[in-house]
Amino acid sequence: MSHDLESHVHESARRARAAALDLRAVPRATKDAALEAMADALIARTDEIVAANALDVSAARESGTGEHIIDRLRLDADRVAAMAQGTRDVAALADPVGEVVRGSTLANGLQLRQVRVPIGVIGMIYEGRPNVTADAAAICLKAGNAVLLRGSGSAARSNEAITAVLRTAIASVGLPEDAIQAIDPSDRSSSTALLKARGLVDLVIPRGGAGLIQTVVREAQVPVIETGTGNVHVYVDADADLAMALDIVVNAKTQRTSVCNAAESLLVHKSVADEFLPRVVAALRERDVTIHGDPAFAATDSAVVAATDEDYATEYLSLDIAARVVGSFEEAVAHIRTYSSGHTEAIVTGSLATAQRFTAAVDAAAIMINASTRFTDGGEMGMGAEIGISTQKLHARGPMGLPEMTTTTFVVTGDGHIR
Known part of the structure; x- marks a missing residue:
């Protein structure tokens, strides 16, 4: 991996971290407005997205890619409309940020609350499906996170087009464009650079085949949630x-x-x-x-x-x-x-x-x-668009929706208490 590539990816992560800090205090109404703007933009620019996707599909066919993989890759107007609807569905869901997971008054009078807060910067490494780009961006944004999207080279044009649409949309309502960024997939080492961005990236979620997932787990220096294969x-x-x-x-x-x-x-x-x-x-x-x-x-x-x-x-x-x-x-x-x-x-x-x-x-x-x-699907289970299905047992398991894209902070309120 070249030093220049690693520096470029880490600079993207730094911009994402700055955006994530800004997102922490953004109210639900603004986040929902951004999501609606994202959905509107996907519909308005469907032709542009489908045209970019057609180039990816054509290249995949020329390289001998199997039809079941091409099915994952392919977008048409109906699938783009489904992406937009998934984004609107996320907007309609309750904002998990600020939810009190548990609370009590301790014997000494201190008031204790465990509150949901954004994770921060989430890296997505995924194969094939360009719809993941919109789904991940929507879920991360609603939960107050910035997202770094590292799709596969086979969907590079599709993902670039979708990301550009989404960045413009969130900027239109005053949110930082860098809350949604695409990582260039032309060099495999960009994934490695993302996995080594400890201190800049809070969580990486791989979504794809067993080979991709195991590579991410093996090489990551940042926390990972495995979205396992489905036998x-x-x-x-x-x-x-x-x-x-x-x-x-x-x-x-x-x-x-x-x-x-x-x-x-x-x-x-x-x-x-x-x-x-x-x-x-x-x-x-x-x-x-x-x-x-x-x-x-x-x-x-x-x-x-x-x-x-x-x-x-x-x-x-x-x-x-x-x-x-x-x-x-x-x-x-x-x-x-x-x-x-x-x-x-x-x-x-x-x-x-x-x-x-x-x-x-x-x-x-x-x-x-x-x-x-x-x-077994976030949408079918009423969660809106999902970011993946976790097969591990820590933090998140099963379809990962909005609550799974948060962590918690303990807020302790006293009245001059000292220990």
């Missing part, structure tokens, strides 16, 4: 309503394949396998899903590919699913514990007791009972 399972229990199970499996796998909350593995209890396997295999095959299955699945349809241990450990992000029949609830849980990435796990069952056992036995950021895994 997501659906377990069809002995007491499942099989019509419901079929709908859930098909939705979880095929509604959108290139996202972390899509199902990647299917487990079916042996007592319902004879009835359920032909139905689910036919439904998935009808939607062009390749099934990597155990002998029971292979016996159902000759198109089933023999599954390997690697298949069960894979986050496909494509029209592929690993599948097997399990002999018991305990075997299903053991399989999930072996291969789960801790993102989302689902059970389909008519037994309340079994659902409760599953919730207690499975360790994941989100657990779905008789519902598609696709609901």
Whole structure:
């Protein structure tokens, strides 16, 4: 990494820190006005954003990028409109800054309050999806933070266009442009410089594949929240309503394949396998899903590919699913514990007791009972746009919305108290 590049990134971080200090005292009304201005600008400049994105998509196709990755990268008018609506949704949410998490009057008369405050400067390192640029900027701004956005080279033109739109918008209501900055992705070392900006950057959030996340965790000298991969399972229990199970499996796998909350593995209890396997295999095959299955699945349809241990450990992000029949609830849980990435796990069952056992036995950021895994999403959970889904256990876990982008300060009020 060149000294000039590191200096440039760190100078951006210094400007972000100055902007973050200004944002701490900005009232909700001003932040919401900025968010509305951002949404209006995204709509007004849609053609400009889509044109920049078309260049990224074209370059990706020319380089042989897979279609599931291009789907993440692609923007059209509807997707830009969704970005704008996500920004408006954030504006409509309660401001977490100033919320009293807990408070009490101590025995000596001191009044104690634990209050939410902005984190400061947040660095985002992410792959592919340019919508993350708008989502992250909106959430960070509403929570009083400045954000440094280091997207991938594949989305460089898209992210540059979106960032320029957002910076102009917030400046129009008097907020510092440097609260939203893009880090040049043309040199991989810019990520390293961001990760080494200790004292300038308060938190880094990686969002992308396992390789990106592990690189960030390994190299970071600043705190990191991991947004883990999604090796997501659906377990069809002995007491499942099989019509419901079929709908859930098909939705979880095929509604959108290139996202972390899509199902990647299917487990079916042996007592319902004879009835359920032909139905689910036919439904998935009808939607062009390749099934990597155990002998029971292979016996159902000759198109089933023999599954390997690697298949069960894979986050496909494509029209592929690993599948097997399990002999018991305990075997299903053991399989999930072996291969789960801790993102989302689902059970389909008519037994309340079994659902409760599953919730207690499975360790994941989100657990779905008789519902598609696709609901592990900040918007679907009523949080507005999310900045990512944390699979770690400290500070934030699951979809990260506004409260997760704050820390706390203890405010102690006395009346001349001395110790």
